[in-house]
Amino acid sequence: MHKFLRAIGFSNLNKKELDNIIADIIEHPTVLKVAEDSEGNEFAEMSKEYGEFMGISLRGTYREDDRFEVDYYYPYFCGKQISTREKVEIEKHAEKESYAGVCDEVRIGVTLIFYLQNIVDYFAEKKYSLSLHPQNGVILAALSTDGKILLPINKPENKNRHQNGGTRDRNCLIAAAREGDEDAIENLTLEDMDTYSMLSRRVAHEDVLSIVESYFMPYGIESDQYSILGEIMDVSLVQNQVTLENIYCLDILCSDISFSVCINQKDLLGEPQVGRRFKGNIWMQGSINYQD
Template sequence: MHKFMRAIGFSKLTDRREEQRLITDIIMNATQRSYTSNSKETILAEFCEDFAQDIGIAVCGEFDAEEKFTYDYFYPYLRGTGVSSYEDVSVERHADKESYAGVCDDIKVGVSLIFYLQNIVPYVKAHTTDMLPVTGTTLTLSGLSISGNILLPIGKDESDRRRIQKESMSRNQLIAAARKGDEDAIESLTLEDMDIYSTISKKILTEDVFSLVDTYFMPYGVECDQYSIMGEILDISLRRNRITREEIYVLHLCCNDLEFDVCINKEDLYGEPQIGRRFKGVIWMQGYINYPM
């Protein structure tokens, strides 16, 4: 049973037979079907069905030369909105099955962002026809969470927001220069980190850590595409799984200047989400590469 099925409203799906019936129904009644040839004798197929707006399950497998479909795996998904990053993305195949991980080095995050690739068929098609690398792509990220908390925001006025935005832009420019080997930028970043560490070390003795840290984004556990995050809620929508009738929150977050959507079962979210408040939780990061037309 997929761990993140409850994030899209299937918290009570625990029986293997029910799971197989659901997979069969998706294959037979998919709202979206994608195909591409991945070898001389097989065709890669992906069947997707939405159970709420932009929330659903994808079933992947292969058709052989006799047009017989062999089921491989499935995964729950949330289709994100907007563009999360304009940086280049590299893609690698997972070892055990025909699924893929994307890697994006966005300076806003501070780490190599690894995500589970949603639209594998366009990538495989580009790969088999020697069309890679594709220039001009953008990335839309989304996340699934099975546990989260709502925190109150840190008080900021408009001048504070402008100052933070200016400092963030300056730091991103320094990071970009440091990646190119600029020694002055490396030294500036080192001194800045030392100052931040010294300031926080003093304040942490008398203040709560979440009143000092506004947002964070860092790897979580041993799974390379799972992250512990805290970000500001920019938008909220409440959706309902049409099969189970479970309610799902979709939160549009800004985390380390990176914007993406996160869905979580209403029963798994502690607190009342509101725009301006913060979401803290662990997410499974997914991504959709937007190829130029």
């Protein structure tokens, strides 16, 4: 049973119920896409929505008698907006026909790895030696089974403007440092020393979550899972059409990156509201937006 099924409202499925759902998806898919996989075989993906922007996808191949053979399934949640425009490299997972997107995103300070949703589109683009439809950003979304709501940090408006300017300057320095600019490297080192000194003073008499506004860092041993803390920009409550479980869809701004998070109401501690913060562990998914 997939761990993140509960994030889209299937928290109490047994094996028989899951088999019935898979059979129903094969009979009545919302979306069906077919392409050639990395070995030249016919590869198919079937998806069915069980709520707005969320559902289950099946991936596999068709037999000679036109029967669909399921290789694997996964729950998905679709994002609403482009989160990053950094160049993405695609890497195949070793054990099955699934792929990960990898990009260097300077705003979060770590290599961003996500589970690729639209691999059929990727196969179609890969067939051409010169891509006819270049990448136009990545739409990120995430599933979560563990989260809590935190109060916001009280900051003056002028401090927000100053911080936004500082973030842009730091991103420029990081980009220059990657190109080997020694002055940028030295400035970043001095800035980190100042930050460490400030944190050391404040943490003695303040809670760390009143100092750290947001963070984005790897979680566990799987490369596409992260622990995050970010500001809630929008909240909507949807219902799984089969189980009638309530699901929160949160638009999150984390380390200056916007993406959506889907979490079961049972797994979220606290009441989400715009301006408050979400803290939790996520499985990052994403789809590459190819230009027409």
